[in-house]
Amino acid sequence: MxxxxxxxxxxxxxxxxxxxxxxxxxxxxxxxxxxxxxxxxxxxxxxxxxxxxxxxxxxxxxxxxxxxxxxxxxxxxxxxxxxxxxxxxxxxxxxxxxxxxxxxxxxxxxxxxxxxxxxxxxxPETFFTVWSNVFDRARLQPGETLLVQGGSSGIGVTAIQLGKAFGAQVIVTAGSDDKLAACQALGADVGINYRTQDFVAEVKAATGGKGADVVLDMVAGDYVARELQCVADDGRIVIIAVQGGVKSEINAGDVLRRRLTITGSTLxxxxxxxxxxxxxxxxxxxxxxxxxxxxxxxxxxxxxxxxxxxxxxxxxxxxxxxxxxxxxxx
Known part of the structure; x- marks a missing residue:
């Protein structure tokens, strides 16, 4: 062959x-x-x-x-x-x-x-990954808000569509306005240009200060600490890649007080x-x-x-x- x-x-x-x-x-x-x-x-x-x-x-x-x-x-x-x-x-x-x-x-x-x-x-690769992490692991529910880091990636376009199909509000980040337009054409409710906007502030604004219930993170590194600032109480952060580095410095007190979950997996x-x-x-x-x-x-x-x-x-x-x-x- x-x-x-x-x-x-x-x-x-x-x-x-x-x-x-x-x-x-x-x-x-x-x-x-x-x-x-x-x-x-x-x-x-x-x-x-x-x-x-x-x-x-x-x-x-x-x-x-x-x-x-x-x-x-x-x-x-x-x-x-x-x-x-x-x-x-x-x-x-x-x-x-x-x-x-x-x-x-x-x-x-x-x-x-x-x-x-x-x-x-x-x-297969993206649908298995998103289902396992967003729905099985992070337990995304109808009416909750999902933040997808890297919405224009293969994983991202899958997460947008699955999130919307199962009743979630979907917020995405991407590196250009053209990519954000493509994400919104697929159903994303809010697009954030991570090069020109602060995704922490934008997520809080889009959710009335509550924050995202689930974060799908392909970056890790210093993103995790920032995600803790814009995740809702009882929120779940799921790490599936470490493009931004394997080390993250977080406020563990935040995790305790707000009952947060930081998890991840490889398939x-x-x-x-x-x-x-x-x-x-x-x-x-x-x-x-x-x-x-x-x-x-x-x-x-x-x-x-x-x-x-x-x-x-x-x-x-x-x-x-x-x-x-x-x-x-x-």
Missing amino acids: RAITITSFGKPEVLVEATRPDPQPAAGELLVRVTASGVNRPDVLQRKGAYAPPPGASDLPGLEIAGTIAGGDTAELAAAGFKLGDRVCALVSGGGYAELCVVPIPQVLPVPAGLTDVEAASL RPRPVAFKGAIAAALRERVWPQIEAGRIKPVINKVFPAAQAAAAHALMESSEHVGKIMLDWTL
Whole structure:
């Protein structure tokens, strides 16, 4: 099979197309003939040598795919409601930048009706992440306010749409007025330009001084202390990335007095059963909204798979709004 390999840790140019042996599914797995792969920040970190695959995972980058089922035990497939040839998308722990990929069956979802494979491949990584952190971990409720740091990212555009679909007010930060306009077109109620505005003051103003009930934080670093200043009593801050650094200095007294929660998670190393539970929740509660057109994939640019290096360069530029994709048919 064709695959995109990391020849050494470094700049995007270390991503090179090569030929790899076809993988074979084990018990509890199926084989997908991949037509599209999503590009995500963890892929960039892995390329730089900062985010190793978990034990047993493929060394190839790529955490989300779409295509058709090309192999697997027919009885196991049938038990999960699948058969050979079905169009599916899936979250994987690695190996997504390839024409063939093995996936634990619980992590596989049908392609939502009406979506292309490229659109379907843009869903798993961000939808699993947002659902797990915003709804399971932070328990966002209808009528609450969600603050999304980095609203124009792949995670951000997903969080905006899911937050609105489940009855929350959504406030986003982004680095340009154009990006904020794109976020508001997706349903964000309030946009804050973090380069020209103080998000603490703006969040307080937008909530009548109450603050946000849930903060989805991809920055960490000194953002955490500022988020404590604009989170509501009993509020929850969920950290899912540390682009601003791993160290934060906070007022612990604030956490005590106002009953605040600071939490976080990484999805990639979690067990199959955990990811399967998220997949089941998405299929029941989110996939019908996608099929009804209330939630839509947001794709910035599609690259031929052989141009993975260019896709990574765009990701690192932070000029995109939404997802960056690789197409194996181009």
